[in-house]
Amino acid sequence: AQKVTQAQTEISVVEKEDVTLDCVYETRDTTYYLFWYKQPPSGELVFLIRRNSFDEQNEISGRYSWNFQKSTSSFNFTITASQVVDSAVYFCVLPSDGGFKTIFGAGTRLFVKA
Amino acid sequence: DVKVTQSSRYLVKRTGEKVFLECVQDMDHENMFWYRQDPGLGLRLIYFSYDVKMKEKGDIPEGYSVSREKKERFSLILESASTNQTSMYLCASKREVSYEQYFGPGTRLTVT
Known part of the structure; x- marks a missing residue:
């Protein structure tokens, strides 16, 4: 199942707290991608990161970091020193069928208070 | 930067009206998609197009049709709008050989 x-x-x-958003996935594919998207209150889905199943190296981009662990089927997202502008819904996404079918997680709504 | 634009951010229509939602992308992407997003139901795929004049049904095509006459433009048509089509509509595009989709700003459609 996907x-x-x-x-x-x-x-x-x-504000300034660190926060980790969890994502657990299931896939029948041996090679696959995982994404994170951000949806601020304005509504647009913003692409944040892509990770392929061959690459388990953690990635850091500014205050954002991602921890991909194939052994636990997890792709967690950490925001360090959160800011009010980080308030949004964050989606973990698993594309399949050549990217024509996209499985979205239910989303995690993050509130960052000043 | 990929840019996907949608014709309206907010739209209010009456029941029974024909509604056109337009989406344009400027990155020469082959594939385009229409989703609707509803609280508690997440994003659901309505239709997608893998090339000009080609279309495929997604998970919830009933009550909708699409048109792709040019590569950069993908239109969603509500033949006879109903109140249960009140929703946020999101358009996306991607390259044929790629997996990540790039989304437009969304259109909040209200049908009264």
């Missing part, structure tokens, strides 16, 4: 589970529905933190 499935993405984001167990955290909502997370609320205070």
Whole structure:
């Protein structure tokens, strides 16, 4: 089965706190990609990162970092020193069928309070 | 940068009206998609197009049709709008050989 589970529905933190968004996936494919998207209140889905199944190296981009672990089928996303502008819904995404079918997690709504 | 634009951010239509939602991308992407997003239901694929004049049904095509006459433009048509089509509509595009989709800003459609 192709499935993405984001167990955290909502997370609320205070500015400057670190926060980790969890993502667990299931796939029948031996090679695959995983993505994270951000959806701010304006509504546009913004692509954040792509990870392929061959590359388990963690990635850091500014205050964002991603931890991909094939052994636990997880692709977690950490925001360090969160800011109010990070408030958004974050989606973990598993594309399949050549990218024509896209399995979205339910999303985690992050509130960052000043 | 990939740019996907949608004709309207907000739209209010009456039941029974024919509604056109337009999407344009400027990156020469072969594939384009229409989704709707509803609270508690997430994003659901309505239709996609893998090339000009080619279209495929997604998970919820009923009540919708699409048109792709030019590579950069993908239109979603509600033949006779109904209140249960009130939703956020998101257009996306991607390259044929790629997996990541790039989304437009969305159109919040209200049918009264």
